[in-house]
Amino acid sequence: MSFNIVVLAKQVPDTRNVGKDAMKADGTVNRGALPAIYNPEDLNALEQALRLKSKFEGSQVHVLTMGPSRAAEIIRESMYRGADGGYLLSGREFAGSDTLATSYALAAAIRRMGKIDIIICGRQAIDGDTAQVGPQVAEKLGIPQITYAEEIISIVKDKITVKRRLERGIELVKGSLPIVITVNGSAANCRPRNAKLTLKYKNARTATERQTSSTDYTDLIEAHPYLNIPEWGAADIEHEVKWLGLTGSPTKVKSIESVVFTAKESKRLTPDDTEIEDLMKELIANHTIG
Amino acid sequence: MNNIFVYLEIEDGIVADVSLELLTKGRTLADKQQCKLEAVAVGHQLDKIGTQVFQYGVDTLYLADDKRLSPYTTLPHTSVLVNLFKEEKPQIALMGATSIGRDLGPRVSSALFSGLTADCTALEIGAYEDKKAGKKHNDLLYQIRPAFGGNIVATIVNPDCRPQMATVREGVMKKEIRNPKHEGKTVKLDIAKYVSDTDFVIEVIERHMEKSKVNLKASPIIIAGGYGMGSADNFGMLYDLANVLGGEVGASRAAVDAGFAEHERQIGQTGTTVRPKLYIACGISGQIQHIAGMQESAMIIAINSDANAPINAIADYVITGTVEEVIPKMIKYYKKNSK
Numbered sequence: 001m002s003f004n005i006v007v008l009a010k011q012v013p014d015t016r017n018v019g020k021d022a023m024k025a026d027g028t029v030n031r032g033a034l035p036a037i038y039n040p041e042d043l044n045a046l047e048q049a050l051r052l053k054s055k056f057e058g059s060q061v062h063v064l065t066m067g068p069s070r071a072a073e074i075i076r077e078s079m080y081r082g083a084d085g086g087y088l089l090s091g092r093e094f095a096g097s098d099t100l101a102t103s104y105a106l107a108a109a110i111r112r113m114g115k116i117d118i119i120i121c122g123r124q125a126i127d128g129d130t131a132q133v134g135p136q137v138a139e140k141l142g143i144p145q146i147t148y149a150e151e152i153i154s155i156v157k158d159k160i161t162v163k164r165r166l167e168r169g170i171e172l173v174k175g176s177l178p179i180v181i182t183v184n185g186s187a188a189n190c191r192p193r194n195a196k197l198t199l200k201y202k203n204a205r206t207a208t209e210r211q212t213s214s215t216d217y218t219d220l221i222e223a224h225p226y227l228n229i230p231e232w233g234a235a236d237i238e239h240e241v242k243w244l245g246l247t248g249s250p251t252k253v254k255s256i257e258s259v260v261f262t263a264k265e266s267k268r269l270t271p272d273d274t275e276i277e278d279l280m281k282e283l284i285a286n287h288t289i290g
Numbered sequence: 291m292n293n294i295f296v297y298l299e300i301e302d303g304i305v306a307d308v309s310l311e312l313l314t315k316g317r318t319l320a321d322k323q324q325c326k327l328e329a330v331a332v333g334h335q336l337d338k339i340g341t342q343v344f345q346y347g348v349d350t351l352y353l354a355d356d357k358r359l360s361p362y363t364t365l366p367h368t369s370v371l372v373n374l375f376k377e378e379k380p381q382i383a384l385m386g387a388t389s390i391g392r393d394l395g396p397r398v399s400s401a402l403f404s405g406l407t408a409d410c411t412a413l414e415i416g417a418y419e420d421k422k423a424g425k426k427h428n429d430l431l432y433q434i435r436p437a438f439g440g441n442i443v444a445t446i447v448n449p450d451c452r453p454q455m456a457t458v459r460e461g462v463m464k465k466e467i468r469n470p471k472h473e474g475k476t477v478k479l480d481i482a483k484y485v486s487d488t489d490f491v492i493e494v495i496e497r498h499m500e501k502s503k504v505n506l507k508a509s510p511i512i513i514a515g516g517y518g519m520g521s522a523d524n525f526g527m528l529y530d531l532a533n534v535l536g537g538e539v540g541a542s543r544a545a546v547d548a549g550f551a552e553h554e555r556q557i558g559q560t561g562t563t564v565r566p567k568l569y570i571a572c573g574i575s576g577q578i579q580h581i582a583g584m585q586e587s588a589m590i591i592a593i594n595s596d597a598n599a600p601i602n603a604i605a606d607y608v609i610t611g612t613v614e615e616v617i618p619k620m621i622k623y624y625k626k627n628s629k
Contacts, residue, residue, distance in 0.1 A: 161495070171498075251405035275609075
C-alpha cells in the first residue's frame with residue numbers, strides 16, 4: 001500500500017518574537033524586520049507525512065506552498081528533511097487572498113497534482129492564527145477533514161485512524177481517504193535536515209529563482225531534473241478569476257491599528273522584607289486578598 | 291429573515307459558556323439591528339436546551355436532534371448549518387473559537403462563500419464605504435481581531451456575502467441573562483432534510499473529555515507565570531502562593547510553549563481573557579498578546595528581575611527582584627498578617 005501525500009506549508013513572518021522595530025511609525029507591520037520561517041505547525045504536519053512515507057513504501061510526499069518566490073525556501077527545507085519535492089504557487093493573481101481565496105487556489109493546485117490520498121497541513125499559521133485554510137481546502141475538494149490531529153495512528157485500506165488533541169480532551173476518530181488532516185503543535189516535532197538530502201537538493205530552484213540568480217543552473221537541471229521546483233501561476237491551475245485574490249476574498253480589512261496600552265503610574269518596590277510585608281498588609285486591608 | 295444566529299456548543303446536555311457569552315453579545319447586536327436572535331442546537335437529547343438559553347433573549351431556537359449528531363463530527367453539523375442558513379439567510383452567524391467552532395466555522399463559510407473572521411475580540415455594528423465599488427454600507431458587522439502576534443488590531447468586514455461569520459474565544463465576551471422569564475419559539479428540524487447519510491463518514495471511536503480543572507475566568511485572584519519562571523518545577527511556588535491566597539495559576543504563551551504549564555492555563559489572545567481582582571505576573575515580560583488578555587484586571591502586581599519589562603508599564607505595583615525571593619516572602623507575610 002502506498003499513498004500520495006501533499007503537505008500544505010506556509011512561509012510566515014516570525015511573529016512570536018517581535019522586536020521593537022517590527023512596527024513602523026504609522027502602525028503598519030514592517031515585514032522586513034521579521035525573519036521568514038517555516039510555519040511551526042506545518043513542520044509538525046511534514047513529520048506526520050514523512051512517517052507515513054517510511055511506513056508505506058512507495059509513498060510520495062510533495063509540499064505545496066503559496067507565496068512570493070522566496071517561499072521556495074519552504075520547499076527546499078522540506079526536501080532537506082525528506083520530502084520528494086514540491087510546488088510553488090505564485091503570482092499577482094493571488095495577491096490579497098483571504099483564507100477562502102487561498103483555499104480555492106490551493107484546492108485547484110491539488111487537483112492538478114493528480115490523485116491525492118492524504119493532504120496534511122498545520123492546524124494554523126502564526127501570522128494569522130485563523131485555522132481556516134485546512135477545513136476550507138477540504139470543503140473545496142469535497143472531502144472530509146480531521147482537525148487538531150496529534151498522531152496518525154494507522155491506515156488500513158482506505159480507513160485512517162487519527163488521534164485528535166482538543167482543548168479539553170482527546171478523541172480517536174476514523175475516517176476514509178481521501179482526507180485533509182490538520183496537525184496540532186502538540187504532535188511530534190519534525191526531524192532535522194538530513195545531510196545527504198541537503199547536499200542532494202541544495203541547488204533545487206524555481207524558474208524565477210534561476211532567472212534572478214547570477215549562477216547558471218542550466219547544466220545542473222539538465223543532469224538532475226529533480227532540482228527544478230515547479231512554479232505554478234494562475235494559468236497553470238483550473239480556476240475562475242472571480243474566486244482568486246482580492247475578488248475571491250469575502251473579508252475586507254477596514255482598518256488596522258497598532259496596539260497601544262495605556263501605561264499606569266506604578267509603585268516601584270524592592271524585594272526587601274518590609275516592603276513586601278507592607279504590600280501584603282495593604283492588600284489585606286483593602287480586601288484585595290484575604 | 292436576516293436575523294442573527296448563534297451556534298450552540300453542547301457537552302453532556304449543557305450549553306457551553308462561550309455560546310452563552312455569544313448569545314449575550316448576539317442579543318445586543320440584534321437589538322441594534324432590530325432583528326431576531328436565533329440559536330441552533332445540533333446534537334442529541336436537546337429537550338433542556340431551551341430552558342438554558344431562552345433567558346439570554348433567544349427568539350427562536352432551532353433543534354437538530356438525532357442520535358448520530360452527538361458527539362460532534364464536522365460534516366453533519368456543517369450540513370445542518372449550511373442548509374438552515376440557505377433557508378433563513380442570517381445576516382450574522384457567531385460561534386465559539388473552540389476546537390469545535392474552529393473546525394465547523396471554516397467549513398460552513400467555505401460552503402456558503404461567506405467571510406469568516408476567527409478569534410474576534412470585539413464585535414460592533416458600523417458603516418463601511420467601499421470606495422472601489424462605490425458602495426456604502428450602513429450596518430456591517432465590525433469583526434475586530436488581533437493579528438501578527440497581537441501587535442496590530444484589524445477591523446474586518448464582509449460587505450457583500452452573508453452571513454457575516456465570526457468566532458470568539460471563551461471569556462472574551464461577558465455572559466449576562468437578559469430576562470429569566472423570556473420564552474422563545476422552538477423549531478424542530480427534520481434531520482432527513484438537512485443531513486445526508488454520507489455525512490457520517492467520520493466515526494468517533496474513543497472520546498475522553500475532561501471537565502476543565504482550571505477556571506481562570508471565575509477566579510478573583512490569578513498568579514501567572516511566564517518564561518522567566520525558568521522551569522515547570524519553579525511553577526510550584528506559584529501554586530503555593532495561589533493556594534495560600536485562594537487563587538488560580540495562569541501562564542503566558544511562552545511558558546505554555548516551554549512546557550511549564552498546561553495549555554488550559556494560558557492567558558492572552560490565544561488563551562483565556564481574564565479580569566480578576568488581583569493579577570500577579572511572575573517572570574512575565576509582557577508581550578502584547580499576553581497583556582491583551584489580562585489588562586482589565588483590577589490590580590496588577592508585576593514581579594520581574596528586569597526593571598524595564600514591558601509588563602511593568604501596566605502594573606500597579608512593580609517588584610524588581612527574582613520570583614524565588616519575592617514569592618516566599620509574600621506567602622510568609624500574608625500568613626503573618628491575615629487572621
